[in-house]
Amino acid sequence: MQFIQPDQTAGPWDLVVVGSGFGALFFLHSYLQRHPDKKVLMLEWGRHNTTDWQLEQFQNSDIPPLTTFTNESPKSWNFTIGLGGGTNCWSGMTPRMHPNDFRLKSLYGRGMDWPISYDDLMEDYDWAERIMLISGPDDMGKMFPGAGNYPQKPHRMSAPDRLLKAASPDVFFSAPCAKLSEAVEGRSACCSNGSCSLCPTKAKFYGIDNMTFVFDNPAVQICTGARVRYIDAAGDTAKAVVFESGGRSYTVPAELVVLGANGIHAPFILQQSGITDGAPGAYIGEKMLALVEIFLDGLEHFDGGTSTTAVDLRYVDGPHRAEGGANLYWSENSFQWSGLRLEPPNRFREVLPVAITVEDELLADNAVVDTGGDLPKVVHAGFSDYAMQGLQRAIDKVPEVFAALPIEDVQFRRIEPTTDHLQGSLRMGTDKATSVVDPGQVHHRVRNLVVVGTSVFPTTSWANPSLTCAAMSLRLGRTM
Ligand SMILES: Cc1cc2nc3c(=O)[nH]c(=O)nc-3n(C[C@H](O)[C@H](O)[C@H](O)COP(=O)(O)OP(=O)(O)OC[C@H]3O[C@@H](n4cnc5c(N)ncnc54)[C@H](O)[C@@H]3O)c2cc1C
Ligand code: SF4
Structure with missing residues (x-):
C-alpha cells in the first residue's frame, strides 16, 4: 500500500x-x-x-x-x-x-x-x-x-438444516x-466460532x-x-x-x-x-433483524460448518409484500445471539436459533440531518408498521416453514437494535x-x-x- x-x-x-x-x-x-x-x-x-x-x-x-x-x-x-x-x-x-x-x-x-x-x-x-x-x-x-x-x-449444513432441505429443496439452501x-x-x-x-x-x-x-x-x-x-x-x-x-x-x-x-x-x-x-439524507433506514429459538425434541443442532449455515427463502417474495415486508430465515449455528438449552437432562443442543430479516419501508422523515455542528444527526422513528407486519407474519409462519422438525416450542426472543446495514x-x-x-x-x-x-x-x-x-x-x- x-x-x-x-x-x-x-x-x-x-x-x-x-x-x-x-x-x-x-x-x-x-x-x-x-x-x-x-x-x-x-x-x-x-x-x-x-x-x-x-x-x-x-x-x-x-x-x-x-x-x-x-x-x-x-x-x-x-x-x-x-x-x-x-x-x-x-x-x-x-x-x-x-x-x-x-x-x-x-x-x-x-x-x-x-x-x-x-x-x-x-x-x-x-x-x-x-x-x-x-x-x-x-x-x-x-x-x-x-x-x-x-x-x-x-x-x-446442520442436522436440522438437512431435514429442512429434504422437505423443501426449492426454497431451503445452504447459506x-x-x-x-x-x-x-x-x-x-471457517471453524464456525461465530465471532x-x-x-x-x-x-x-x-x-x-x-x-x-x-x-x-x-x-x-x-x-x-x-x-x-x-x-x-x-x-x-x-x-x-x-x-x-x-x-x-x-x-x-x-x-x-x-x-x-x-x-x-x-x-x-x-x-x-x-x-x-434530491434531499440527501432523507429515507435512511435498514431492514429489521429479529431472533426466535425453536426448541427441538430429540434433534441436535450446532453441527454445521459455519456460523450461519442455511437460509429459507420462501417468503423473500410474493403478494404478502403489499402488506408487510418480505423476510428471510437463517439458521444460526453459533452462540452469537443465543445459547445452549440448559434444562436437564443433557438437551444442550436441542435448539435451533433462527434469525429473521424483514424488509422495511424507507420513509422520507427518517433522515440524516445537518444541524450545523461537526457531526450528522440521525433522526428515525423506528421500524415501520410495514416491517412490524412482516415480522408478525414471519413469526406466525415458523411452524409451517419448519414443519419438518420435531418442534417442541417456538420462543420469540427480540428485535435486534440494528441489522448493521445503512x-x-x-x-x-x-x-x-x-x-x-x-x-x-x-x-x-x-x-x-x-x-x-x-x-x-x-x-x-x-x-x-x-x-x-x-x-x-x-x-x-x-x-x-
Ligand atoms: C457488524 C456488522 C456486520 C455486518 N454483516 C454483514 C453481512 O453479513 N452481510 C452483508 O451484506 N453486510 C453486512 N454488514 C453491512 C456492510 O458492512 C455494509 O453493507 C457495507 O459495508 C456498506 O458498504 P459501503 O461502501 O456503503 O460503506 P462502508 O463499507 O462502511 O465504507 C465507508 C467508508 O467510508 C469511510 N468514511 C466515512 N466517512 C468518511 C469521511 N467523512 N471521510 C473519509 N472517509 C470516510 C469509512 O471509514 C469507510 O472506509 C455488516 C455490518 C456490520 C457493522
Ligand atoms: S465463523 Fe466467522 S469468525 Fe469463525 S472462522 Fe468462520 S468466519 Fe471466522
Whole structure:
C-alpha cells in the first residue's frame, strides 16, 4: 500500500475516492482494469488497522462509530470507520437480491422501483462472488437466476438444516457466504466460532487482506486519517474535495469524485457541500433483524460448518409484500445471539436459533440531518408498521416453514437494535426530484460526482446488502 501524508495530496488526480469500503473498493477494482493509467487518491477517515491489530484490540477500529454521529432514534446504527470500511466488521453473509426486489413499487405498490434490474447485475454478481471466494450451493439458481457457480463448495449444513432441505429443496439452501469452506493460501477454512466481525482464522473476506490488488495498485495513493468535510462544486461540476487531518484543512482538486463514505457520512458530506438536490439524507433506514429459538425434541443442532449455515427463502417474495415486508430465515449455528438449552437432562443442543430479516419501508422523515455542528444527526422513528407486519407474519409462519422438525416450542426472543446495514440516504432513481443519483449512480446535477455504497439503495429488501453493493460497483467501474 502506498500511503501518503496530507501535505502530499495536492495532485493532480484523475480520481479522488472518498472511503475504502465495499462501494469504493469494488468500484476501483473494475475501474482500474479499464483505466490502468489513471492517478487515484483514496481519502480515508480511519486508520489502517491490520486484521492482527483488530484481533489483538478486539475491535475493528479505534474510532467508535457512535462517536461520529448523534442518534435521535429508538434504534442504533453500526459501521466501521477505517481502511476497508465495512469489509472489516461484516459477517460475510452474501445472498443475492431477488429479481422482484428491484420492482417493489410496480409489483406490490410499496416503496420505489430500482432504476436497474437483477439482469443488469447478473454478470457482476458472479464476478463479486468470485472475488470474495463465496461458498455456496450449486442449486441456488432455483431462486436467483444464474446463481450457483460459487468458487467454494457449500458449508456443511446442520442436522436440522438437512431435514429442512429434504422437505423443501426449492426454497431451503445452504447459506452463501464469504467464509471459506476450504482453506486457501494464508487463510484457514471457517471453524464456525461465530465471532465473524473479528475472524480469528481469516476465513472471512476482509478487503484489506483480500483486495490487496486494489490497495497495492501502483495507481492508488492512500491518505488515512483524512476526514472529508465537503466537496467544492460549481454548477454541474465538482472542483475539489476538502478534508481535514490533524486539525488542518486540505483542498484536493479532482477531475472525478467517487463518494463512498457510508449511508450516514456520505449524505452529510453532500449537505455540508450545499449539494442538496434530491434531499440527501432523507429515507435512511435498514431492514429489521429479529431472533426466535425453536426448541427441538430429540434433534441436535450446532453441527454445521459455519456460523450461519442455511437460509429459507420462501417468503423473500410474493403478494404478502403489499402488506408487510418480505423476510428471510437463517439458521444460526453459533452462540452469537443465543445459547445452549440448559434444562436437564443433557438437551444442550436441542435448539435451533433462527434469525429473521424483514424488509422495511424507507420513509422520507427518517433522515440524516445537518444541524450545523461537526457531526450528522440521525433522526428515525423506528421500524415501520410495514416491517412490524412482516415480522408478525414471519413469526406466525415458523411452524409451517419448519414443519419438518420435531418442534417442541417456538420462543420469540427480540428485535435486534440494528441489522448493521445503512441504506436509502442517497437513493438512485430516474426522477431528480425524488432521488439523488441517476441509474448510473452519477449525481443528477453534479455530473463528475459518483456515489457508491449501500446509501444508493432505494429499498432495503430482506437481503444482506454488501454483495449487491459490490456487484453494482463492479458494474459501474467497468462501464465508466
Ligand atoms: C457488524 C456488522 C456486520 C455486518 N454483516 C454483514 C453481512 O453479513 N452481510 C452483508 O451484506 N453486510 C453486512 N454488514 C453491512 C456492510 O458492512 C455494509 O453493507 C457495507 O459495508 C456498506 O458498504 P459501503 O461502501 O456503503 O460503506 P462502508 O463499507 O462502511 O465504507 C465507508 C467508508 O467510508 C469511510 N468514511 C466515512 N466517512 C468518511 C469521511 N467523512 N471521510 C473519509 N472517509 C470516510 C469509512 O471509514 C469507510 O472506509 C455488516 C455490518 C456490520 C457493522
Ligand atoms: S465463523 Fe469463525 S472462522 Fe468462520 S468466519 Fe466467522 S469468525 Fe471466522
